[in-house]
Amino acid sequence: MKLTPISERFILHWGEMGSRxxxxxxxxxxxxxxxxxxxxxxxxxxxxxxAIARSNVSNSLKELQSWRLARVVHMIxxxxxxxxxxxxxxxxxxLIVEGRRQREVDPTLTMLxxxxxxxxxxxxxxxxxxxxxxxxxxxxxxxxxxxEMLRLKPETLTKALDIGARISRTxxxx
Numbered sequence: 001m002k003l004t005p006i007s008e009r010f011i012l013h014w015g016e017m018g019s020r021x022x023x024x025x026x027x028x029x030x031x032x033x034x035x036x037x038x039x040x041x042x043x044x045x046x047x048x049x050x051a052i053a054r055s056n057v058s059n060s061l062k063e064l065q066s067w068r069l070a071r072v073v074h075m076i077x078x079x080x081x082x083x084x085x086x087x088x089x090x091x092x093x094x095l096i097v098e099g100r101r102q103r104e105v106d107p108t109l110t111m112l113x114x115x116x117x118x119x120x121x122x123x124x125x126x127x128x129x130x131x132x133x134x135x136x137x138x139x140x141x142x143x144x145x146x147x148e149m150l151r152l153k154p155e156t157l158t159k160a161l162d163i164g165a166r167i168s169r170t171x172x173x174x
Contacts, residue, residue, distance in 0.1 A: 001049045007036050011050070026052055027060040031069055031085060035092075040073040040082035067099045090154040097150065105143060112136040 003011070011032040018028020030046055041049075047057045061083055064070035069092065073082045086092055115121065115132050124132075149157060 001033075001037065001041065001045060003049060010036065024060065024063070026050075026056055027063050030057065030060045031064055034064075034070060034083060034085040035087065037084070040075065040084040042078075042080045042082050044080070046083070068095050069099075088154075090157070094150055097146065101143065101146075105139065109136065109139055109143070112139070 011029050014032035014035075015025040015029035018031075019025045029050055029052075033046060033049060034041060043057045043061060044054060046052075046061075047054045050057075061070055064083075064085070065072075070083050070085050073084050075082050086095075112132055112135060116129070116136065121129055149160070152160065
């Protein structure tokens with residue numbers, strides 16, 4: 001696959017953003033390539049297009065599959081696996097948020113609850129215990145809100161976000 005200048009720019013930037021979010025640059029670039037690709041791609045075609053090692057592509061595809069951001073597609077007359085990603089940006093957003101929640105937020109909630117249930121909490125300064133409790137309540141509130149937002153259909157979520165932005169602008173003006 002020959003990349004256009006705009007596609008190349010998008011893929012490179014997606015890789016940079018991925019690395020800022022703690023995702024391997026190559027993983028993010030492969031995801032961007034699959035997102036822009038008109039048809040599913042074989043691993044060797046991905047490697048050639050992005051000029052990266054085939055082994056790196058293989059490992060990156062496994063990571064994307066673990067996040068459910070890439071899936072194997074079988075093509076008639078082809079023995080090789082091909083890969084694709086969703087073209088629905090809302091679905092991708094949901095998958096990324098769900099993955100990050102499982103890997104980052106849920107363990108944090110568990111740790112905060114464990115700290116607050118520990119008999120050792122009595123040895124902590126009252127202010128520390130209070131801050132841990134407030135942190136737990138904040139994260140629980142935000143995840144509850146996020147869960148509700150992610151249950152909405154994309155059209156409804158877009159409207160809710162628009163209403164929220166209007167409310168925010170109105171409040172800031174006053």
